[in-house]
Amino acid sequence: MLVLYVLTYLKLTNQQKATEQQLNKIKEIQAAVIELPKEYFAYDSVYKRFSLVRNIEFEEREDIIKEKDIQYLVDVGNSIRTLIQRLKNKYANQDIKYVVIIEGMASRDNYFDNFPLSYKRAWAVQKLWQKKGIMPDQSVCEIQIAGSGTSGIGRFPNAEEKKNQRILIQIVPKIGEIKIE
Structure with missing residues (x-):
């Protein structure tokens, strides 16, 4: 009976250590996304996401990027591509991929579309990023295009409704099997 107890104790202790190591690795990977350049991204603690420092707004009922925002978005794309490449190299032996979500939004203005x-x-x-040749490495990163219309979280209040004619960009790690050294 004592032998069974000792074996069970050792097995559970080893499992606990492995679980703690995996949890620490997951936290490390999530923290790595925080390496986003501060000149382009700021953490929004209310919605638990990084948002662009500069609000990219569109004209009412338009999907054309304003001339003044083009270079900024090119720089944002380059910074994301650089981050993804750095993370790919840093975690080369791990099963980790990333999703870059570009979310378009619209204001509540009774526009039917x-x-x-x-x-x-x-x-x-x-399309801008593709045109400029700055897409992140597709072997570890996929880009998802989304439109939340007039819903979604993190919207400006009614008094500032026009500011919701914008985009949000988020980076989410997709963590597969965590290998413990």
Whole structure:
């Protein structure tokens, strides 16, 4: 009976250590995404996400990126591509991928096509990045285009509704099997 107890204790202790190591690795990977350049991204503690420092707004019922925002979005794309490459190299032996979500939004202005419009705003950013040749490494990163229309969280209040004619960019790690050294 004592032998069974000792074996069970050792097995559970080893499992606990492995679980703690895996949890620490997951926390490390999540923290790595925090390496986003501060000149482009700021952490929003209310919505638990990084947002662009500069609000990229669109004209009402338009999906055309303003001239003044093009270089900024190119720089944002380059910074994301650089971060993804750095993370790919840092965690080369781990099963980790990333999703870059470009979310378009629209204001509540009774326009009948706000949901497709919000998608087109996000798509405009992806097309800009493709045109400039700055897409992240597709072996570890996928880009998802989304349009939340007039819904979604993190919207400006009614008094500032026009500011919701914008895009959000988020990076999410997809963690597969964590290998413990």
